[in-house]
Amino acid sequence: MAETTGSCVSLYIATGVVTVTVLLLYIRRAKSSPAEPHPRDTVMLHQLGKGVHAPSISPFVLKLETYLRMSNIPYKNLFDKKMSSKGKTPWIEYNGEQVPDSEFCIEYLNAKFNVDLNSKFSQSDRAIGRAFRKLAEEDVYWYIGLSRCVYDRHRTIFSRLGLRWLIRKILERKALTSAWHHGIGRHSETEVTHIAVGDLKALSDFIGDKRFLLGDTPCQEDCAVFGILAQVVWQMPGSDGERAVNEKYANLRRYCVRIKDKYWPDWDDRVLESV
Ligand SMILES: N[C@@H](CCC(=O)N[C@@H](CS)C(=O)NCC(=O)O)C(=O)O
Structure with missing residues (x-):
């Protein structure tokens, strides 16, 4: 008798588990299947939700959307927080093709839409532009990530996002682990900050009184440099980086405001808190 009751209970539990699993899978599938097919000839930009004081907390999302605006390419935002096949954000879909990575997206779109935002610049200027993009995306980027996830004791931006x-x-664990493997995480907070502020100084010295990175007209690399600098200007409250771009290297703040005003008239609608 006891044995029969025991197997009945097991059967109920097993049935319950299977039902809940099937239900969860069904809900997940229903949620992930697009409500409507993507429009043709329109770039679908997969990204995170709104940022706090800038339209995204991801420099790469901000870069890619700025590029789409600068190039006048028709696009639609999908704030679905879905990651690319490489496990990163942002990524795009265009007429059924998926392209991960902001830089590969730009190369793909340049070819598809016959865009060259660098056409006015010499090979040597383009090389400098590329080097500054790398400095921003491969160096200042780590400072931003570590500041947000580790150095900022109050995790200000993440708290305001409601995380x-x-x-x-x-996020803290992930940032520490990847920074350690990269190598930058072997340095102290003071050293990482010192490196980043040196990068900001180099950018400030190079931009000087110019309107954009390479001159009076924007180039492709402005999108990436803006994506990174906008994080420091607006989304790293109380950090040394923020103080540097607002005080000592204030031309970087002016540079960001210039790009924001030119390409982001809807900025305030795209942020959680206007500044
Ligand atoms: N090289 C990539 C970098 C993208 C990237 O690192 N995105 C971050 C957000 S800022 C991300 O998706 N992180 C999630 C993760 O690493 O798991 C690009 O240019 O798109």
Whole structure:
């Protein structure tokens, strides 16, 4: 008798588990299947939700959307937080093709839409532009990530985004691990900040009184440099980086405001808190 009752209970539990699993899979599938097919000849930009004081907390999302605006390419935002096949954001879909990575997206779109934002610049200027993009995306980027996830004790930006303690803890662990493997994480906070402020100084010295990175007209690399600098200007409150771009290297702030005003008239509608 006891044996029969025991197997009945097991059967109920097993049925319950299977039902809940099927239900969860069904909900997940229903959620992930697009409500409507993507329009043809329109770039679908997969990205995260709104940022706090800038339209995205991801420099790469801000870069790619700025590029789409600068190039007048028709696009639609999908704030679905879906990651690319490489596990990163942003990525695009265009007429059924998927392209991960902001830089590969730009190369793909340049070819598809016959765009060359660098056409006015010499090979040597383009090379300098590329080097500054790398400085921003491969160096200042780590400072931004570590500041947000580790150095800022209050996790200000993540808290304002409403991220729970556990998620913030996971992000902190992830940032520390990847920075360690990259190598930059072997340095102290003071050293990482010193490196980043040196990068900001180099950018400030190079931009000087110019309106954009290479001169009076924007180039392709402005999108990436803006994507990174906008994070420092607006989304790293209380950091040394923010102080540097607002005080000592204030031309960087002016540079960001110039690009924001030119390409982002809807900025305030795209942020959680206007500044
Ligand atoms: N090289 C990539 C970098 C993209 C990237 O690192 N995105 C971050 C957000 S800023 C991301 O998706 N991180 C998630 C993760 O690493 O798991 C690009 O240019 O798109």
